[in-house]
Amino acid sequence: MSYRKFLDDWSKKYLRNTDINFTEQTTEEQWAVIRDNWIINxxxxxxxxxxxxxxxxxxxxxxxxxxxxxxxxxxxxxxxxxxxxxxxxxxxxxxxxxxxxxxxxxxxxxxxxxxxxxxxxxxxxxxxxxxxxxxxxxxxxxxxxxxxxxxxxxxxxxxxxxxxxxxxxxxxxxxxxxKHKPTTDKRKIDENLFWQLINDTRKISTDQYNFIDNLKSTLEAFNPKEMRNFDKLLNTKVNELNTWEHWALAYIVRRGCGDDEFDYFKVWAVSKGKDAFESIKEIDENQLFTIFDEDPQLEELYYLAEQVYEDKTTDLMAPVRVKVSELTGKRWDEDKIYQTFPKLCKLFNYD
Incomplete structure (x- = not known):
């Protein structure tokens, strides 16, 4: 969200034709103006x-x-x-x-x-x-x-x-x-433990990057074989958001969202924990605004289980097979997204 907010502020100020001094600046100088305003505030x-x-x-x-x-x-x-x-x-x-x-x-x-x-x-x-x-x-x-x-x-x-x-x-x-931690956690990672690990890690993390560091440290204590279970559950949950409506949500929040960014959006949704994930899955407009408190992108989580496995075994993890569903729902047009999703656009100040 911070990335989107910064670009929003930059775009609004840049498009003010009366601000001649600003429009004559380089992009780096313009960004410095927004930075300094954020510091003042x-x-x-x-x-x-x-x-x-x-x-x-x-x-x-x-x-x-x-x-x-x-x-x-x-x-x-x-x-x-x-x-x-x-x-x-x-x-x-x-x-x-x-x-x-x-x-x-x-x-x-x-x-x-x-x-x-x-x-x-x-x-x-x-x-x-x-x-x-x-x-x-x-x-x-x-x-x-x-x-x-x-x-x-x-x-x-x-x-x-x-x-x-x-x-x-x-x-x-x-x-x-x-050096990485020795295997000390003997538990099997099923769906309940998967969500417990995600939720507990989010509670102690200051931001999404600290979340990745903390989750990696936690997963390193498990048997490397459990990384396949974690990865399978992660991709299964990601697949549940493979709809045109969720892509529209990502597009509105981020002011644009390509194929790769949509994948990183879905995995970010999982990283927010079970309750937040369910609210995003249901597109619960009463909960969404508080959930989106950072840029909804977390590519690193996609590869985390593989990285932990490789670090602990010095070998590549065999691919986890999860059947990927086709996009469901009604396809939308970028030029008409406000008319198609007026409530979401209003919620996230998309105009």
Whole structure:
């Protein structure tokens, strides 16, 4: 929802023809105007979510740094930590898969050699960069981010978090990928336990990204074989939302929704827990607005069970077969969506 709200604010201001100064600015300058307005109005939580969602590689320095400084100056410790933990989490999510691939391709390459790789002129957006330069750049980028995070924590006097980030700094500096938990939970994942795991994890999570981290940690305690049960239940529930009406809901909420985004919407609906999922499934207009408190996209959950299985076994999980139903319901036209779903459009201020 934060992503949609930010773009809504940007679009409304950009389309004001009387605001000549604004329309002559670059997109980056325009976004900075919206960012600063959100800061003035203390929309910190929404702004953090937007940053973490939009810059999923963690490369948001130019946009996020003024906000980070504002949080430090105003002693907003909790928001400052949420911002930086989200940024660093995104950067780490890109580092470890690349590092695993590098070890497969060049098993004799040492950490010292990686640290000495020349990354001058590295272009993170180029597909021509070598995997060695990419890993070396990602490592340094994360180290720089953690150090910047720690400097702010020193000003805010959070010694406990400084200790945690110092430990993470050592892990990244030495490319010591964290080891996964041993199997300690012997339970079988059936539908009841599936929903219990989702619900309990949502209760302790600050946002959808923290939810993924927490759920991954929980699933790592299970026997890897149970990941197939989890994945089958997840895809079964996702399939229950395969209707044109649910696609319309996703389209209205997000101001547009393609094929892939609809898949990520459905899996996000499952991540919100059993009660919320049922309300979304029934398109209960009395409950929907409170449920949609973040951008309804969670691609990471689609692959989480496979990732846990692979991490624990170093092997690929066999595909889980779930019969996918065809889209049901009445197909709608994008140009007439307001006339077709007037209540939903009004509920989510779609015009």
């Amino acid at each position: 203390k929309r910190y939580k929404e702004l953090i979510t937007f940053i973490v969602e939009n810059w999923d590689s963690g490369n948001c320095d130019d946009f996020s740094r003024p906000f980070s400084k504002h949080l430090i100056n105003n002693k907003e410790l909790n928001y400052y930590k949420r911002l930086w933990k989200g940024i660093i989490r995104n950067r780490l999510d890109k580092l470890w898969p690349d590092y695993d691939y590098l070890k497969q391709e060049l098993p004799m390459l040492t950490i010292e050699k990686i640290k000495n790789v020349d990354i001058s002129g590295y272009n993170q957006f180029s597909a021509d960069e070598s995997i060695e330069r990419t890993v070396a750049w990602r490592q340094l980028y994360i180290v720089d981010g953690i150090n910047e995070f720690i400097e702010g924590l020193k000003i805010l006097n959070d010694n406990e978090e400084i200790d945690r980030q110092t430990t993470l700094l050592r892990i990244v500096s030495n490319l010591e990928k964290p």
